[in-house]
Amino acid sequence: MRHVAIIGSGPAGYYTAEACQKAFGDDVRVDIIDRLPVPYGLIRTGVAPDHQSIKAVSRRYEATALSDNVRFVGNVTVGSDVTIAELRDLYDAVVLATGAPHDNPLGIPGDDLPGVIGSAAFVGWYNGHPDFAGLSPPLHGPGAVVVGAGNVALDVARILAKTGDEFTGSDIVAHALDALGPHRIETVTILARRGPHAIAMTPKELGELGHLARATPTVDPADLPAPEADAALDPGQRKSVAHLRAFADNHELKAITVAFDFFAMPVRIEGDERVERVIVERTHINADGRASGTGETYAIPAAMVVSCIGYRTPPIDGVPYDAKLGRFANDDGRIAPGLYAVGWARRGPTGTIGTNRPDGFLIADHIGADLPEDSGKPGRAGLDALLDARGTDVVTFRDWQNIEKAEIAAARAGAPREKFIAIADMLAARK
Template sequence: MRHIAIVGSGPAGYYTAEAAQKHWGDDVRIDVFDKLPVPYGLIRTGVAPDHQSIKAVSRRYEKTALTENVRFVGNVSVGEDVSIGELEQLYDAIVIATGAPHDRQLGIEGEDLDNIIGSAAFVGWYNGHPQFADLGPKLDGANAVVIGMGNVALDVARILSKTDAEFAASDIVKHALDALMGSGVRTVTIAGRRGPHQIMMTPKELGELMHLERATPRVDPDDLPEEEEDAILEPGLRKSVTLLRGFAAIPESERGEKPIEIDFDMFASPIRFVGDCRVRGVEVERTKVEAGRAIGTGETYVIPADLVVSCIGYRSSPIPDVPFEERAGRFANDEGRILPGIYCVGWARRGPTGTIGTNRPDGQGIIEKIVEDFDSGSLGRGDKKGRAGFDELARSRNLELVTFADWKKIEEAENSAARDGAPREKFIDVESMFAALAN
């Protein structure tokens, strides 16, 4: 019998469990650990609440989780409640699939001013992650600046701009919805160092801005290259740039029809935050792009900002005794192998790149490497205690484990508490999750 521990219950974790199950069938036992009592990681607390079709992929993970040889082990923090060394004694292979839950820092002057927030924290706040439920961003000012040119920046800009009715079918949590409906934001500036041909925004997400009830997107026509230059772009990026051209073509006469403007400020590299205790502006340097790189021109100006959300990427969480690349913000690995018997997958392996679906072949690939290592004899004979051994350890430490059946009870309580039209009202703290189980 093979015993595999997967640390992290998001897409990378469950795709890896699915791949292991397909390879070994009944000859494997897989424990999927998560620090929280609830599964699905990025799907639950990272995907925008108004993108329910994307969240529906969790049904696939549930199918895997409900099989007899896969077990969800929630409310266990690997590195705190149990060490990697202890898991090594119990499992033939450990796969780290923790994602990249922490924000990268810009590292510029003034970054410690109030109301400058990383996207992991801001997205976690409106998605009900227990770590960020009490974030309390100040939304009383008129000007918000979102730094970054990827889909997360679009998510943040869109969430800041929507009406109550547009959130009707979403699972945005109540404290965030109430705050957003009382928001004073009237301009959302999306600032990025490079130009239209270097954006990481996909056409579907960009296109959503055209249909917002109270916001209009704006692009400066002078920021757009000659249209014939779009021919060299790959099709998806070409569609995105075509949408930007459409934003630029919106007549000035139509701009005052909606109360919020989403302004794309390209070729703008942040160099300093301006303010006293709270941020009041972002000083940027005008750039030009040479060979794909943003080069400063020396020209600077200040974008007014009462709120800043930095969407420039994420970092994984180090785990004691596991090699980690601080600069890259991911686990040190050779194509997924970290140390004998220890592997990583998804964002923990490659950094925050790719889509949710990218994790499926990644999970399959890491299982292929584990199979190779079993076949070579480097992982032993599959005679470790696995699940039974972990349960003994958990009892000795009075760990309160949450199973998938427990999660289904929490989910049922969240669904029952949903406002009209919404799929659920998520619990925003661990205590409420356990109270739902007790009831």
């Protein structure tokens, strides 16, 4: 029997559990440990609330979680409730599937002013993550600046621009819906260092911006390359750029403008005790493909700046860490004997949800190749004894199902659920 502990219950964690089941059949026991009482990681608190079809992948993870040889061990914090060293003593394999929940810093003067928010915090706020439920973003003033050229930046801009009615069917939490409805932001500016051909925005997400009730996306035609240059792009990128070209041709006026500002980078954030403006420098693309400043600057009035420039995996005591890449130091997922990393904790924040599935199978293959079939380690029995001795209040998957039932019962009309945003309320709802 192989005993496997997976730290993190997001897509990478559940795909790895599924892969271990397929690789080892009944001869494996998998414990998925999470510090929150609720599973699914970024599926629950990272995927946009108006993208319910993407969130539906959790049903696949549920099938894995309800099988006999996989269990969810929620409300357990690695580091305080149990250490990595202890887990390595208890389990044949310990797999770090912690994702990359920390924002990369902007690293410019003024990025510590009130009103500068990382995308992990802002997305967590409107998705009901307990760590960020108390955030009070300044949803007022003439503008908001979103820094980044990927889908997270699009999610943030879209959420800021939608009407309350457009959130019907979503699971945006009530405090965010109430705050966003009457906000007075007039312009959402998306800053991108490079040009339209360098965006990491997918066609579906870009296309959604063109159908908002009270917002118009705009692109300066001068920022677009010659149409014939699009032929060199892959099909998906061509579709994305086609949306940008359509935005450039659209002159409809609505209450909110979502302005794409290409060849632009923030160099300074200014304000008297809070964000009031972003100083932006024009860029040009060097021969090596890097963007560098031209010296030409201008100011964008803003009450809020949301940074969407990538994420980092937080370090864990006793685990080798690559500070430059912001992930655990590993060789193809191997960190040390019996210790592995998967998903963003292995690769860094790249790829889609589905990218984590082959990642999970890679790690299962490594476990099969590296470890004996029966080491005699105690696995979950040892963990249960340790956590019980420490008085840790463990949440099971059955507990989670009760929490979910309570969230569904509390849903407003047209919404799939109303998430609990406090851990104490989650724990109270599990019985």
